[in-house]
Amino acid sequence: DIQMTQSPSSLSASIGDRVTITCRAGQRISTYLNWYQQKPGKAPKLLIYYASNLHNGVPSRFSGSGSGTDFTLTISSLQPEDFAIYYCQQSYSTPPTFGPGTKVDIK
Amino acid sequence: QVQLQESGPGLVKPSETLSLNCTVSGGSISGYYWTWFRQPPGKGLEWIGYVYYTGNTNYNPSLKSRVTIYIDTSKNQFSLKLNSVTAADTAVYYCARDSPDYGDYVIGYWGQGTLVTVSS
Numbered sequence: 001d002i003q004m005t006q007s008p009s010s011l012s013a014s015i016g017d018r019v020t021i022t023c024r025a026g027q028r029i030s031t032y033l034n035w036y037q038q039k040p041g042k043a044p045k046l047l048i049y050y051a052s053n054l055h056n057g058v059p060s061r062f063s064g065s066g067s068g069t070d071f072t073l074t075i076s077s078l079q080p081e082d083f084a085i086y087y088c089q090q091s092y093s094t095p096p097t098f099g100p101g102t103k104v105d106i107k
Numbered sequence: 108q109v110q111l112q113e114s115g116p117g118l119v120k121p122s123e124t125l126s127l128n129c130t131v132s133g134g135s136i137s138g139y140y141w142t143w144f145r146q147p148p149g150k151g152l153e154w155i156g157y158v159y160y161t162g163n164t165n166y167n168p169s170l171k172s173r174v175t176i177y178i179d180t181s182k183n184q185f186s187l188k189l190n191s192v193t194a195a196d197t198a199v200y201y202c203a204r205d206s207p208d209y210g211d212y213v214i215g216y217w218g219q220g221t222l223v224t225v226s227s
Contacts, residue, residue: 001168034213043201043217044152049209087152091212095167098152 006099012107019075023088032092109134111218125189129202140205141185145198
């Protein structure tokens, strides 16, 4: 299985802040990297696929980058509805695996 | 808009079989991979496996010996069976569907999730 790690595990930020979350894969996965947002008691929601492609309906303040083993999710200006846990997921090989998550909460 | 809804017992005894159904509405069950995930309380997400609309399956090797996923296209439903459960199988179970335009294992549609507790 491909191990996924994320940093930081949690962060506190203010409305309007620029936030960056890092994901690292245990082996090269090209750009087969996806990002999901999960709020308490809810299912995950797809934000970004293939490392940098915005899913339909996702605000443009979300962006993704990276290839190989290192990836980032950036929120350009944090909004109240963005406080959540963010997971990266590799879709390069079976089984697909997720990072442990990054919790973004209010400073 | 495709919607998925899990159903099944919320409590299962140790060593018994966990059984869940997922009913699909608002779209065809054909042409897609139908997937189960789980998430233990306070922890991360784990892929359990999928069933293709043709009935072909693929399972997480870590669960393969205990898992069966099958599909009933006439009912627009797919199902999960996990046998010989222990407390470690306590989790929120999600059914989900891929977004084929985005590639394998990219999940665009999720059910709301159902908590299954394994306890005597």
